[in-house]
Amino acid sequence: MVKSTIFVSVVFTLTFFSFSASAQQKDKQHEDAVRAIYSQALSDGQCYPWLESLCKQVGHRLSGSAGAAKAVQWAKNTLDTLGLDSVWLQPVMVPHWERGAAEHVEIVGGNDKKRLKIPALALGGSVGTDGKKIQAQVVEAKSWSDLEKLGEAGIKGKIVFFNRPMDPTRIRSFEAYGGAVDQRVSGASRAAKYGAIAVVVRSMTQNVDQWPHTGSLRYDTLVPRIPAIAISTRDAEDLAKRLKKDPATAVSMILHCRSLPDVLSYNVIGEIRGSENPNEYILAGGHLDSWDVGEGAHDDGTGCVQSMDMLRILKKTGYKPKNTIRCVLFMNEENGLRGGTVYAAEAQRKGEKHLCAIETDAGGFTPRGFTFDGHGDVFETLFERIKPLRPYFEPYNMTLNPGGGGADIGPLKPQNVLLCGYYPDSQRYFDFHHTAADVFEVVNKRELELGAGSLAALIYLLDGIF
Amino acid sequence: MVKSTIFVSVVFTLTFFSFSASAQQKDKQHEDAVRAIYSQALSDGQCYPWLESLCKQVGHRLSGSAGAAKAVQWAKNTLDTLGLDSVWLQPVMVPHWERGAAEHVEIVGGNDKKRLKIPALALGGSVGTDGKKIQAQVVEAKSWSDLEKLGEAGIKGKIVFFNRPMDPTRIRSFEAYGGAVDQRVSGASRAAKYGAIAVVVRSMTQNVDQWPHTGSLRYDTLVPRIPAIAISTRDAEDLAKRLKKDPATAVSMILHCRSLPDVLSYNVIGEIRGSENPNEYILAGGHLDSWDVGEGAHDDGTGCVQSMDMLRILKKTGYKPKNTIRCVLFMNEENGLRGGTVYAAEAQRKGEKHLCAIETDAGGFTPRGFTFDGHGDVFETLFERIKPLRPYFEPYNMTLNPGGGGADIGPLKPQNVLLCGYYPDSQRYFDFHHTAADVFEVVNKRELELGAGSLAALIYLLDGIF
Numbered sequence: 001m002v003k004s005t006i007f008v009s010v011v012f013t014l015t016f017f018s019f020s021a022s023a024q025q026k027d028k029q030h031e032d033a034v035r036a037i038y039s040q041a042l043s044d045g046q047c048y049p050w051l052e053s054l055c056k057q058v059g060h061r062l063s064g065s066a067g068a069a070k071a072v073q074w075a076k077n078t079l080d081t082l083g084l085d086s087v088w089l090q091p092v093m094v095p096h097w098e099r100g101a102a103e104h105v106e107i108v109g110g111n112d113k114k115r116l117k118i119p120a121l122a123l124g125g126s127v128g129t130d131g132k133k134i135q136a137q138v139v140e141a142k143s144w145s146d147l148e149k150l151g152e153a154g155i156k157g158k159i160v161f162f163n164r165p166m167d168p169t170r171i172r173s174f175e176a177y178g179g180a181v182d183q184r185v186s187g188a189s190r191a192a193k194y195g196a197i198a199v200v201v202r203s204m205t206q207n208v209d210q211w212p213h214t215g216s217l218r219y220d221t222l223v224p225r226i227p228a229i230a231i232s233t234r235d236a237e238d239l240a241k242r243l244k245k246d247p248a249t250a251v252s253m254i255l256h257c258r259s260l261p262d263v264l265s266y267n268v269i270g271e272i273r274g275s276e277n278p279n280e281y282i283l284a285g286g287h288l289d290s291w292d293v294g295e296g297a298h299d300d301g302t303g304c305v306q307s308m309d310m311l312r313i314l315k316k317t318g319y320k321p322k323n324t325i326r327c328v329l330f331m332n333e334e335n336g337l338r339g340g341t342v343y344a345a346e347a348q349r350k351g352e353k354h355l356c357a358i359e360t361d362a363g364g365f366t367p368r369g370f371t372f373d374g375h376g377d378v379f380e381t382l383f384e385r386i387k388p389l390r391p392y393f394e395p396y397n398m399t400l401n402p403g404g405g406g407a408d409i410g411p412l413k414p415q416n417v418l419l420c421g422y423y424p425d426s427q428r429y430f431d432f433h434h435t436a437a438d439v440f441e442v443v444n445k446r447e448l449e450l451g452a453g454s455l456a457a458l459i460y461l462l463d464g465i466f
Numbered sequence: 467m468v469k470s471t472i473f474v475s476v477v478f479t480l481t482f483f484s485f486s487a488s489a490q491q492k493d494k495q496h497e498d499a500v501r502a503i504y505s506q507a508l509s510d511g512q513c514y515p516w517l518e519s520l521c522k523q524v525g526h527r528l529s530g531s532a533g534a535a536k537a538v539q540w541a542k543n544t545l546d547t548l549g550l551d552s553v554w555l556q557p558v559m560v561p562h563w564e565r566g567a568a569e570h571v572e573i574v575g576g577n578d579k580k581r582l583k584i585p586a587l588a589l590g591g592s593v594g595t596d597g598k599k600i601q602a603q604v605v606e607a608k609s610w611s612d613l614e615k616l617g618e619a620g621i622k623g624k625i626v627f628f629n630r631p632m633d634p635t636r637i638r639s640f641e642a643y644g645g646a647v648d649q650r651v652s653g654a655s656r657a658a659k660y661g662a663i664a665v666v667v668r669s670m671t672q673n674v675d676q677w678p679h680t681g682s683l684r685y686d687t688l689v690p691r692i693p694a695i696a697i698s699t700r701d702a703e704d705l706a707k708r709l710k711k712d713p714a715t716a717v718s719m720i721l722h723c724r725s726l727p728d729v730l731s732y733n734v735i736g737e738i739r740g741s742e743n744p745n746e747y748i749l750a751g752g753h754l755d756s757w758d759v760g761e762g763a764h765d766d767g768t769g770c771v772q773s774m775d776m777l778r779i780l781k782k783t784g785y786k787p788k789n790t791i792r793c794v795l796f797m798n799e800e801n802g803l804r805g806g807t808v809y810a811a812e813a814q815r816k817g818e819k820h821l822c823a824i825e826t827d828a829g830g831f832t833p834r835g836f837t838f839d840g841h842g843d844v845f846e847t848l849f850e851r852i853k854p855l856r857p858y859f860e861p862y863n864m865t866l867n868p869g870g871g872g873a874d875i876g877p878l879k880p881q882n883v884l885l886c887g888y889y890p891d892s893q894r895y896f897d898f899h900h901t902a903a904d905v906f907e908v909v910n911k912r913e914l915e916l917g918a919g920s921l922a923a924l925i926y927l928l929d930g931i932f
Contacts, residue, residue: 039635169505171862171916206912366832366891368863396637397834425832425891427912446672446893450637 026391030464033317034392034457040313041453047305048445050078051364054305055295055440062124062292063332064096064263071288072266075304075329079270082312086273089266092342094332096263097125099292100256105200105229107239108135110248118235120253121214121293123184123201123228124335128255134227135252136197140243147190156195159251161202161243162187163236166430168206173426174362176206181215188228189220198227200251202236205430210234213434214291216335227255267339268329270311276322279351282462283326284310284358284422284455287333287408294438298429301440302364302448303422304329309452310459321463323355330408333361337407344411354415355466358455359406360422363429364448367396370458371403373419382418389461398454420458424451492857496930499785500858500923506779507919513771514911516544517830520771521761521906528590528758529798530562530729537754538732541770541795545736548778552739555732558808560798562729563591565758566722571666571695573705574601576714584701586719587680587759587900589650589667589694590801594721600693601718602663606709613656622661625717627668627709628653629702632896634672639892640828642672647681654694655686664693666717668702671896676700679900680757682801693721733805734795736777742788745817748928749792750776750824750888750921753799753874760904764895767906768830768914769888770795775918776925787929789821796874799827803873810877820881821932824921825872826888829895830914833862836924837869839885848884855927864920886924890917 041047058074061067072089079087105120122128139154141147142164147155162183170176181204188199203213212230219225231239242249268288274280286303290296307327314325330339347354358370370393374382383402390400405419413419424447432438507513524540527533538555545553571586588594605620607613608630613621628649636642647670654665669679678696685691697705708715734754740746752769756762773793780791796805813820824836840848849868856866871885879885890913898904 038637042635168912169508171504173912366893427832427916428910431910444894444897446634446639450893 030461031392033460036317037313037456037460038396038453040316041309041449041456042446044316045309045449045452046312047309047448047452050305050308051297051301051443051448052440054301055297060290060292060294060296061288062097063094063265063289063335064260065292068265068289068331072268075268075288079268079308079327082270082315084270084272084311087270090269090342090346092265092267092331092338093262094265094338095336096260097335098258098260100128100258103229103256104254105231106252107242108250108252110246110250112242112246118231119212120229120231121212122255122257123217123230124214124291125217125219125259126188126228126255126257127225128257129227129253131254131256133252133254134198135250137248137250138200138239138243140240144190147194150194152194155191158196159198159200160187160191160196161200161239163202163240165202165233166204166206173206173430177204177430180204184215184230185218188217188226189223192223192226196226198253201228201230203230203233204433205233207431208233208237211435211437214293215434227253229253229255265331267331267343269326270308271324271326272311272314272321274322274324275320278324279353280323280466281326281352281354282323282356282459282466283328283354284360284459285328285330285408286360287331287339288329289332289334291334291434293434293436295440297438297440297443298363298432299434299438300333300361302443302451303360306360306364306448306452306455310455313452313456314460319460323463323466325459325463333408340408341411344415347412348415354412354417356418356420356462357409357412358420358422358458359409360451360455361406361408362422362424362426364443364451365424365426365428366447367398367422367424367450367454369393369399369401369423371401371421371423373403373405375413375416378416385465389465392457392461396454422451422455496927497858499926502783503779503922503926504862504919506782507775507915507922508912510782511775511915511918512778513775513914513918516771516774517763517767517909517914518906520767521763526756526758526760526762527754528563529560529731529755529801530726531758534731534755534797538734541734541754545734545774545793548736548781550736550738550777553736556735556808556812558731558733558797558805559728560731560804561802562726563801564724564726566594566724569695569722570720571697572718573708574716574718576712576716578708578712584697585678586695586697587678588721588723589683589696590680590757591683591685591725592654592694592721592723593691594723595693595719597720597722599718599720600664601716603714603716604666604705604709606706610656613660616660618660621657624662625664625666626653626657626662627666627705629668629706631668631699632670632672639672639896643670643896646670650681650696651684654683654692655689658689658692662692664719667694667696669696669699670899671699673897674699674703677901677903680759681900693719695719695721731797733797733809735792736774737790737792738777738780738787740788740790741786744790745819746789746932747792747818747820748789748822748925748932749794749820750826750925751794751796751874752826753797753805754795755798755800757800757900759900759902760898761906763904763906763909764829764898765900765904766799766827768909768917769826772826772830772914772918772921776921779918779922780926785926789929789932791925791929799874806874807877810881813878814881820878820883822884822886822928823871823875823878824886824888824924825875826917826921827872827874828888828890828892830909830917831890831892831894832913833864833888833890833916833920835859835865835867835889837867837887837889839869839871841879841882844882851931855931858923858927862920888917888921
């Protein structure tokens with residue numbers, strides 16, 4: 001950053017304006033305002049030092065943990081420095097799952113008597129083994145039909161190894177994730193139906209590397225809850241090879257994880273009050289909680305600090321919004337979505353009219369665009385109002401298209417809110433997602449700042465059309 | 467990579483085809499072929515292990531060095547494994563500049579007697595100091611008009627410190643580079659006109675970090691050649707602060723670099739012969755030489771291995787081109803452009819008709835598109851033929867637009883060749899460019915592979931329209 005040499009001195013003189021819905025041309029004044037917003041983000045952005053502070057002084061912050069409580073205070077304190085109209089904590093009861101002491105997974109004979117300890121991470125929400133080692137033969141399933149074919153005869157008393165890879169040929173890595181994550185989410189219960197005593201899941205990444213990836217699972221209520229643990233893709237490939245040579249291969253494991261009673265936590269909210277429609281809201285947010293490994297840098301420290309910097313940028317450039325602009329740091333996206341649920345319920349209860357909610361939870365990479373979603377019939381009408389904004393993002397190589405919003409803002413959908421997902425380049429996301437490798441150092445400063453600029457620019461433009 | 471589970475089995479049954487120049491629709495067969503090309507790049511790509519081998523077994527490879535000679539052999543040997551129709555070395559005489567022992571730069575008093583050694587890199591082509599320490603007072607110039615104002619009175623006998631930053635608010639980092647690199651290229655001679663005895667240049671990056679960046683300079687023949695050295699942007703900021711407090715601040719330096727007689731080296735070329743027009747050529751290439759620090763990973767190891775993998779992918783997918791397809795690894799892009807110059811002259815001499823030349827020399831990051839250039843009037847006609855290819859790249863979020871080609875292919879321009887630059891995301895490029903940090907580990911496998919797929923896809927489509 002070169003504070004000494006670059007000055008962003010544009011002050012917005014235009015507060016209210018309108019866009020012609022048909023014109024695909026840019027208004028020079030708005031174009032300049034967008035440029036000034038990006039320049040502020042890139043020359044004086046605060047999201048990078050904020051992210052370092054969140055990652056290094058707070059660290060990981062799973063819902064219900066001491067880290068999460070510290071993160072709430074960190075976020076409130078940081079927002080308090082910005083001279084906003086209001087910063088507050090919105091109470092949310094969150095689940096409290098603890099990993100406990102490090103898990104232990106070992107590949108054991110079969111015929112090959114050589115034992116092999118491998119790094120692994122219990123899936124979030126998994127039951128533990130009560131401190132006892134469990135051990136059984138492993139059977140591999142690459143598809144649900146594999147599982148069906150194995151049936152109770154092939155599975156009962158054994159450990160199922162789900163080993164369907166994320167398809168590396170999918171260009172958008174989130175689509176590859178969507179094609180594999182069902183194993184992590186529902187593999188345990190689907191295996192338990194056939195009498196499995198535990199599951200081992202191949203990690204969710206298109207790479208073959210050394211990182212086990214955690215992430216949430218969901219237990220069916222009608223079958224026994226069995227332990228579920230992730231191993232790296234490299235170890236999954238090795239285990240598959242070993243099983244080919246030696247189908248009697250077994251795995252032993254000890255999991256110390258457990259679920260405790262719910263804990264009081266908070267969404268953290270900051271806002272600039274609208275000068276004309278103070279009870280109409282445009283928000284940008286990410287989630288403040290993370291998994292309990294690494295530092296939750298890309299997931300979703302980056303989304304939090306970008307949303308915070310969006311408010312700082314708008315203030316710094318002197319913009320006075322006509323609607324109320326909020327940054328919402330949701331608690332408990334990873335394993336419960338309680339923050340998003342409470343936020344939407346409270347908005348409903350208080351009669352807050354939300355115009356648009358933007359979620360940034362896909363990593364702090366170079367922006368590619370925003371995707372828009374909304375409820376039924378209202379969406380098309382709402383999205384027609386977005387189309388004239390497209391030319392403003394062309395210089396930034398960004399597109400505005402229909403597509404996904406996000407998990408935390410999803411509960412607002414029935415309130416006819418225009419939902420919007422920030423869509424950065426996705427190629428590196430699953431190098432880090434839910435792993436010990438998701439630390440501050442893997443975030444690029446300029447890529448992060450461009451995201452903050454993009455959020456602030458979109459919110460500036462949205463405030464003009466709503 | 468998940469070789470065991472993903473198979474690319476598409477064989478191209480259609481060899482010759484044509485595109486309607488007006489239709490903006492995709493032909494299903496070509497769309498599938500493009501998909502198969504990308505899938506081959508992403509599921510079975512060789513550019514990543516090749517890059518590791520080039521970086522770790524060869525390392526950096528400045529023209530004329532032992533490393534460059536080793537790189538030529540490495541490239542030929544690797545291409546020889548692909549079953550191409552021809553692989554050969556094209557002789558090129560290249561400059562031979564040596565850094566010699568590590569440079570020494572020290573900030574000395576002024577009034578502050580505390581001395582401070584700082585890391586620095588002589589600019590490529592700089593004269594040395596004959597093993598002697600030179601020392602003088604430093605004067606800062608942030609612009610050419612600063613330099614003019616200082617004039618001979620302010621500069622004679624002193625060291626000029628060029629400290630104009632790359633503008634962090636420019637979205638495309640290459641534009642910011644273009645706005646600052648004149649200091650590195652011509653700063654020494656412009657300062658020498660006023661009697662400076664050496665120059666210190668702020669490194670070329672939008673970041674403020676610890677890496678000195680080397681790169682070539684150009685001496686005017688009419689003024690004395692003076693030593694030129696780059697310091698990191700962080701040290702440049704600190705030096706500027708120190709100069710504000712203490713204008714008498716001086717710098718001492720010893721540079722061991724020197725220029726030696728030209729050396730015989732080679733462009734490395736591999737080709738698949740065209741079945742219909744064997745003397746008409748489409749090429750993709752990068753440069754095999756690098757600076758003499760780091761491993762030349764992004765600059766331009768990635769461009770080399772992507773161009774090589776382009777040939778492998780086309781062969782692997784069974785495509786039989788009608789024109790001859792070449793991979794050209796140019797020697798001496800960094801400090802002479804001799805390889806590109808010789809290649810174009812030889813093409814002319816042999817009457818080789820080049821249809822299109824694609825250069826990949828902007829780092830191994832996620833593809834954003836290709837930019838096209840060409841000579842005068844022919845360009846517009848040529849580019850009209852490119853426009854119908856746009857829809858094929860939409861699923862890959864890539865654009866085809868007029869813009870720069872590249873340094874090595876530039877000499878082909880007078881032969882009415884369509885020039886094309888591969889255009890990846892540029893945000894991280896100047897984190898590494900010409901530094902010790904440009905190593906294999908900072909290249910992402912998927913991003914690299916997507917580039918190889920993009921090259922192969924474009925060449926497949928070009929072969930169809932030419």
